[in-house]
Amino acid sequence: MSDQPSRLELLRFARRVVQQQATAALQQLDGWIEEEERRQAERLRAEERRPPPAEWWIERGLNKDNLVAVHRGDCWDPGKRRVPATRQQAVDALRQQVTACSRCRPDSALGFLE
Structure with missing residues (x-):
């Protein structure tokens, strides 16, 4: 073989x-x-x-006591220094003359009229 x-x-x-x-x-x-x-x-x-998304945001300034603006939770421009807020906190901030975001108009959504 x-x-x-x-x-x-x-x-x-x-x-x-x-x-x-x-x-x-x-x-x-x-x-x-x-x-x-x-x-x-x-x-x-x-x-x-x-966690569920925030319904409202409060934007703070460099000084944490300085409130800059109130935003709706779905706002596309809430700033970097934002904190979640309840509906009542958002209304209180608007009553304290904190600016409402001109893009998402939280004052209209909250029924806040001066």
């Missing part, structure tokens, strides 16, 4: 190699799927724990 493997032996060897590579590729894909499922579950948990 020759020292060369037969065609059948080579085909069986090739099959084993392909099977090993496919098994490794499937394990890698399963790992990626598990990781993505973990990330998705983590995002859902974070959304569930997120």
